[in-house]
Amino acid sequence: MKLTKIHAREILDSRGNPTVEVTLNGTTARGISPSGASTGEKEAVELRDGDPERYNGKGVEKAVKGINVEVGKSVTGLSFEGQQAFDDHIIGLDGTENKSRLGANAMLAASIAFARASAVAKGIPLYRQLVEREGYVMPVPCMNVINGGRHSDNNIDFQEFMIAPHNAPSFKESIRMGEAVFHSLRSLLKAKGYYTGVGDEGGFAPNLSSNEEAVQIIMEAIHIAGFAPGKDISLCLDPATSEMWNNGKYEFYKSSKERITTDEMIGFWEGWLKEYPIILLEDGLGENDWEGWKKLTSLLGDKVELVGDDIFCTNPSIIQQGIDQGIANSVLIKLNQIGTVSETLKAVELAQKNGYNCFISHRSGETEDTTIADLVVATGAGHIKTGSGCRSERVSKFNQLLRIEEELGDRASFAGINTFYKKL
Structure with missing residues (x-):
């Protein structure tokens, strides 16, 4: 594809902070970069202006200028054979290990825009542009119904409590089931006198008596909605324990202030897995607790999908280290952690080749931008998290998946429980 024009602009994300949007060749093919609140230390680096007079220092005019001036001069008039060639070109222009000079936020927006423009040029959907398959798998939506941690101002330490409506014939029915529980949960929280406002990812953010009450009240909402926990709808957790890691121990920093060891944290999860129908545990330990991760995987790796997020950062070289050391059995995939579409696809390929699951994810x-909806279908990853059952930046991904499923017709199958490492 020959590039005739590339243009970046500063727009806003769901928290009202600036981010980068890029369009190519004067078309509506655009890419927009998200941004995380709890981030891994080894993530590709966003470029922010640092000017306290604009958006509290979070402006992205430098990143925008880098695309419009430097990248623009470099790529305009050139033809690229494919995604890899374009991404390699801008990676070379940046010239840093962590994409800090041009900014991963700018580079990802450009990379997504190229993928979308390529699909437009060919007259095919984005998921086909990313990976061409005979048939595609629609994902289980893992919906974040209670927010805690850095994603809310409540007293819950763990960041995400999710439901996975897996016992369904289609994605469309799975979403209906998830929304039924979401609305039952709202009514239940209200009846108990709890706050029903939502956090960064659209899940409810009440102050509760304990972290465990979040699980218990979700279980009750599943029953009220007419479903069987564990059979129809199971639980997934992302406690984001890197945020709890403090001088070699895990601190319950929003509730009890209790500090526990790695072995005690592993024992904590083992107890919850026995008590509740939890089929996925993301970041059960912190990103720097590699020895702990080995123990966790050895003890629980045949019982639950253990997803590495902060520890892997969607980085193929780090993922390989985890594979070599027997850490986790699944990888969280976030486009902006690595910074380009082609590197993201490499991370997925590496994980799947080595028997690891891939869990496609949004950011807070x-x-x-609905790219991750097409990405999860393209890669056959089988499950996605993109927030709760409300807020348009979350449900836009669900809506795109509904469109894709309708378009695919009998070429689409639904992942269901076979998505997860643990087979119920």
């Missing part, structure tokens, strides 16, 4: 600072 999201946009209307």
Whole structure:
């Protein structure tokens, strides 16, 4: 594809913070970069202006200028054979290990825009542009119904409590089931006198008596909605324990202030897995607790999908280290952690080749960009998290998946429980 024009602009994400949007060749093919609140230390780096007079220092005019001036001069008039060639070109222009000079936020927006423009040029959907398959798998939506941690101002330490409506014939029915529980949960929280406002990712953010009450009240909402926990709808957790890691121990920093060891944290999860129908545990330990991760995987790796997020950062070289050391059995996939579409696809390929699951994910600072919906279908990853059952930047991904499922017709199958490492 020959590039005739590339243009970046500063727009806003779901938290009202600036981010980068890029369009190519004067078309409506655009890419927008999201932003995370709890981030891994080894993530590709966003470029922010640092000017306290504009958006509290979070402006992205430098990143925008880098695309419009430097990248623009470099790529305009050139033809690229494919996504890899374009991404390699801008990676070379940046010239840093962590994409800090041009900014991963700018580079990802450009990379997504190229993928979309390529699909437009060919007259095919984005998921086909990313990976061409005979048939595609629609994902289980893992919906974040209670927010805690860095994603809310409540007293819950763990960041995400999710439901996975897996016992369904289609994605369309799975979403209906998830929304039924979401609305039952709202009514239940209200009846108990709890706050029903939502956090960064659209899940409810009440103050509760304990972290465990979040699980218990979700279980009750599943029953009220007419479903069987564990059979129809199971639980997934992302406690984001890197945020709890403090001088070699895990601190319940929003509730009890209790500090526990790695072995005690592993024992904590083992107890919850026995008590509740939890089929996925993301970041059960912190990103720097590699020895702990080995123990966790050895003890629980045949009982639950253990997803590495902060520890892997969607980085193929780090993922390989985890594979070599027997850490986790699944990888969280976030486009902006690595910074380009082609590197993201490499991370997925590496994980799947080595028998690891891939869990496609949004960020807490999201946009209307729906690329991850096409990505989860393209890669056959089988499950996605993009927030709760409300907020347009979250449900836009669900709506795109509904469109894709309708378009595919009998070429689409629904992942269901076979998505998860643990087979119920």
